[in-house]
Amino acid sequence: MEKMANELHVLAVDDSHVDRKVIERLLKISSCKVTAVESGRRALQYLGLDGEKTSVGIDGLKVNLILTDYSMPGMTGYELLKKIKESSALSKIPVVIMSSEKILPRIDRCLEEGAEEFLLKPVKLSDVKRLRDFILRGEGDNEETEKKIKEGSSRKRKFHEDSSTQSMPSSLVTGHDIQSKPESSAASVSQQPLPKQPKIG
């Protein structure tokens, strides 16, 4: 596979401008090259799959991972996932779905369609780093992954409630239910030093 040693090229797909900016930063900090697009259609265009004539082909940068939001207008992340997995050229690219909603049937459906993982938003740096390491490790394991997909049986949900299992990447349930978030977290952060500010002069 042509890529810089330890450097992945990630195609990030999200209709939210804010989320694109954040995911881009997370990926860059994790030493990944990033191409961020705003829709499934643009993603397919970039991958050379949209069926329309594009004057510019894929820019030569091979994509190692597709990280897509689930809920997008036009084409959902699930629909994008399907199109990618249906394409002989692109089906081997791992696809990870992100969503702010933890809807189990939705997660199952994505995993069964071939998604590597499902991440709960807001996505954290630890999620991205773990994902990157998993993809890097797995780059040599394509045969095994293909076998699993072909088996067709519903894939075991890799989405675990606790962080105790480390063998497969698992997305942790973050505190999305803000009612349950302990108020003491505010007290604990008051001890935090001021974040880094630029030194001028």
Add this chain to the structure above:
Amino acid sequence: MENQKQRQAAYLRRSLFDQGYIDDQFIHLEELQDDANPNFVEEVVNLFYTDSARLIRNIELALENGPYDFTRLDNMMYQFKGSSSSIGARRVKRQCCQFQEYCNAKNIEGCKNTFQGVKQEYNTLKTKLEAYFQMAREGSHYV
């Protein structure tokens, strides 16, 4: 050695957390800052406010006259809530959730009232964050 402005900035920041305006996601964004990207959080917050202005306006328009499309209202609020969540805007997000509950219940008065709350929290947070970022920037000039 901390100067007065830095202390004030730290105080503003602590208040924002203590009063529940922002949550841990804000800290996660702060952790993404470095010497090369020292203003990342402020950039994301600015982007949030410019980007969401249009969405807020559209929700406002959709609430003006019937017939009310609760699905559309819910979808718009879902988008807005997502971005609020991405910057750690805790109180704003909570209002968004309430709004969505009223959408599900097809309660337009509930939606309208809660939307006032959304806008209020949205604007209050903007003012407070602007003050904090300004103070932090001024404080850094003396380091």
